[in-house]
Amino acid sequence: MIMAAAVLWIPLIGSCVAGLISFFNQRTMDDVAKLVTCMCMGVSALVALDLAYDVIIAKKIVHGEMLSWIPLDDHHKITWGLYVDSLSAIMAAVVTCVSFMVHIYSLGYMKGDKSIARFMSYLSLFTFFMLFLVMSDDLLQLFLGWEGVGLSSYLLIGFWFHKDSANAASMKAFITNRIGDMGMVLGIVGCIAVFDSVSIPEILLKLTTFDEAFFRLTDHLTINAYTFICISFLIGAMAKSAQFGLHVWLPDAMEGPTPVSALIHAATMVTAGVFLLIRLSFLFEYAPSVKTAIVVIGAITALFAAVVGLFQKDIKRVIAYSTCSQLGYMFMACGVSMYSAALFHLVTHAFFKALLFLSAGSVIHAMSGEQNMRKMGGLYKHIPVTYALVWIGSLALAGIPLFAGYYSKDWILESLYGYAMDGGSIIPYIIGLSSAFLTAFYSWRLISLVFHGDCKADERVQSHIHEAPMIMLIPKVILAVGAVFSGIALVGFFTSSQLISGAYVFTEIEHHIPGLIQVLPIMVALSGIALAVSVYHTQRNKLAIWLVRFKRASAIIQSGFAVDEFYRKAFIKPLQWLGSFLYHHIEKGLIDRYGPNGFALFISRLSGALRYLQTGNVRDYAIVMIAGLMGMLGYVVVVIK
Amino acid sequence: MIDPFHINILSILVFVIAAMGILISMNNLIKVFLCIELMFLAVSINFIAYAYAAHNIDGHVFTVFLLTVAAAESAVGLGILVFYFRRRSVISVADATVLKG
Amino acid sequence: MNLEEYLPILVFVGAGVFIATVFVALAFIRGHRTVYDDKIAPYECGFDAFNTGRIRFDIRYYLVAILFVLFDLEVALLFPWAVTFLELGWSAFAGVFSFLFILLIGFIYEWKKGALEWD
């Protein structure tokens, strides 16, 4: 319990210290802020690893109460609690480790930024909220963490607030996540209505005793309560995990500093949706239709994001769409009840995607802030270490054996195959394979464009190209170790153990997997790599011709199938019009004009008019007195009995 | 037979005359004071009539007090008048509208 | 109507008229008459005797009038006591004299303030 609390609260201490330093604008104390946040994060990471070891190996669940929050009565009270089972422990370990790496990396990457203390404070604050989220024992506390990471994400995307695009992106992320939050709130309210509780263990306990529950919408229309709750939570998870439809904020979120992208928008926060699905898996098992929906959404996202990723120019956007696509894999795994696989992919993905982002950060750093891949090329000579690390990350991403991604992705694809064999559709499996092919393709497209060929940057930028300093390399190397070995090291553990003891009904079905199916993902990945290499190294001219020929199609795809444009036309414009109409005609024109402002104007006019009754002439005063008196006397004469 | 009601009507007539006098003679403070005195007298008639009708001494006593207090009041009034005249050099209050609004 | 009660008043009026007539007549008959300008000039409190009544009086007349009105009318309070002081006894006597004492204070005040000085 104390360990868990330490993991949770230590980052907050660091955040507060750095925040205070930033608030009082003590530039000279920046070093203190850096040191304190990194040390706190390091301690937290170490304790988290120890905690994870304890929880997973010793198979004990830490569950305790910190503070009373909303005491309603004896039976209904909401507390600040800690609940650490193996799921939470793994998440906590991943979050703290990646966060620690990103903290250290940031020291180099953000060097010289005048508000670095603020940056470190936000990073630590984010980590605190993320830990709060994964360790919470009830839905309300989870929701608080959920909102907290959203807030931190907003603050960090808009960290360079003098950039308009950063501000716009931060708001876009925040507002898009509102939709998800609405889902979360509905889900929590639904839980309260059905289970009379927000405590996750309690809900699990009660679920086994309940049969079915319904919400009556109208007299004739009822909806299964579990379905309703699960759809609500699914919407929440979709927004946080950038699934198709609510993914639009993620590419734009790349406006934030690259360490932020690595930590929040690749490794941790975006996986909160997947975490939610796993945490509430016992509920989803009662809503099979929603599970199907999860598979569909995951599949669409995986394919869609991979296709869009092919056409991106911006190095960070490629990786962002890749993240989106990988999250689609995790969703698919959840949808077919392979929660362990999803979690496994989450862990490995955290390592290699963080690595890729940090490497991309190094590239950008080397290119003096340039993010367009078309203006790069031939960098492998100048930044060999980063080159190697990108290779490692890409191999892991593409799912090449021995690298981390292989084990988890392969497992997911096998699960999808099993799903098809169990009577489900084969389409998810096919989409999974296609996406794997596309993943490999765009990864090597990135490598080819950035590191090979001729450099297209101007002279000044070229002269500045340099390898990142040690402080940025070491975290990447550590992450690379994770990207290589986490799969092979953990695969046995994930496939064998009953991960979350009793937390959900885990249906482990052994399928006979044909040999061809086992090899297929590797072949697909290798063919993707081969195609990319051949296209970008030998057939580049032909590619250019093709691109010109299908200029409009490629432009549409590049813009993410114009989802943003569609939203703008379908929702934002009408809403803006409606808002403007309501503001100008209803609020200003009607309510303000005849309401508060009108009343105020009326009063001041009345005041101006009434003052003229006070003529200053004694005669008028006497007349008013006598007239008033006459009125009173007349009334008395009339009413007196 | 004359009863208090008739005296009452007389007093009301005098009172109304005095009140109208106040309203129409604002250009001369002396007249205003005269009218106020007239009102006192109208009320005095009332008191005496009621006291006489009810064989009650209180009304008479009140009248005596009323006269003396009215004298004091008119003395103060005249004092204010003198003060006002010294400041304004007129005894009309019809245009005394510095304080208004 | 019982007019006999008013007989003393009639006698009083008659006596007054008689005595006044006698004195005027005696002065007219026995009087020593010399005529000079100042004596025959019309005299009206310093104003021209033959003039419109709507002239401005000196404000100081009003001051005198105020003081006169006050001290004159306060005497009205003494009349009821004066006609019954034998029946009312010492407490009423003390009351009236404390009233007169207050008037005295007022009188001292106005004297010291110079309200009785013409200039």
Added chain:
Amino acid sequence: MIELIKPILPEMILFFGACLVLLLDVFQKFVDHLMNLSSVLLVLCIVAIVLGVPDGVYYHNLCVISMFTGLFKIALLTLALFQFLATSFLMDKYALNKNEHSVMVLFLIVGACVMVSANHLMLLYVGMEIQALAAYTLVVMQRKSEYSAEAGVKYFILGSLASVLYLLGASYLYGAYNTLYLHEIITAIKAGSTLGGLGSILVVSAFLFKVGLFPFHQWVPDVYQGAPTPSTSIISTLSKVTAVAVVLKLICGLFYDNKSLDTRWIFSAIAILSMIVGAVVPIVQTHMKRFLGYSSIGHAGFMLMGIVNIHVVGVSSIIAYVLIYSLTLMMTLICLMSLKDKREPDEERNDLELSKLGGLSQVRPKHAFMLAVCFLSMAGMPPLIGFFPKLLILQYIINQGQMLLTVFAIITTVISLFYYLKIIKLMYIDMPTKQSIGISVNVNMRLLWVFIPAVIIQLLGCYIPILQTIYVQYVTPAAETLIIGTNEKIYS
């Protein structure tokens, strides 16, 4: 002998003390100490009331001594004492004889005490005249000011009209019931007669005039503005407290449980119209005292709501309201007095232009704070003491189901909050202008002796138990004597 005069000993002390002060002043003896002597007289008078005769009626039912009269007399004396102590060193700035001023205040209090105690219409009239004549004199004290003269004339004419109305009403009551004793009239009036009804309304109207309620309100701003500020302070507080006491006494007597005459509509209308005038007109005012005059009309209307339905709770709320409001208003005016420069009398008018207060918080932070506290208290802001009587009255009328009154009370309170806040904005947010810097005062340490207790009194609202104790122990019993005790207890 001493037993004979004991019931009116406080008034005697004040009256003969005032005569003594008058003579000492006119003989030029101890001129600088006469205000202190007046303060001593006030203290003696308070002692005489506290140690005085037991409750009951004296002098053949002419005079009543009860919790109610005691409370109001002590309140009057305390207010006057507060003013004397606070302003004795400020009076030199005014072109008036400060000793005569204090004498007049003493006479005014004598009249007020007579009014509060009187149980006889004639005595009430005499008290009212003593009080009114002193008030007229106070208004015209500043001999060089044209405004003072005009205000005095207006006040005198309208005040005489009011007292004539009172006399007419008294004569009707006398004609209807053949008595001038209040308690006999109160017993008799339940039978109901047109003459008695007219008389009662006329009598009450005269005191509604003194309070400054709607059809009789127009003298208030003119007189407040024209009179020298020390006199304004006296008239707006002492006169008003007395008038409210008499109004309470008369209305509770004449209209309580009076089946023949339903006066609720009359008083509701007066209260609503007064509140509207008091809420709306101050918005456009530019002169401080005029502004306060108008707002006091609104406060009077607010108070009157408590007596539309006559009940102990309402009456005690009104007592609490008038005492707290008067204290606050007096503090405000003392604060304004201490801001005055030594100037010609007519220029004082300009000194109190609202625009002069711009940026006061930077020029005179203590004064600005004091004024802000007073204004917020008048507006009824919760931590301050002014909130509680407002709450009591609102609570009362809501409990009585007077929804129309409630709605108007709330609307007008909100509007009045606006103009109070406007002044606070003027003082705290606006920058000092060339005009406002003209306001200067020799910051006297004695002023702090006034300000600190004043702020403490205002902040008493933070410690409710003490207010509650005072309310339960003194105010409510006073209200009870008025309604329950009038006939049965005292005159048996």
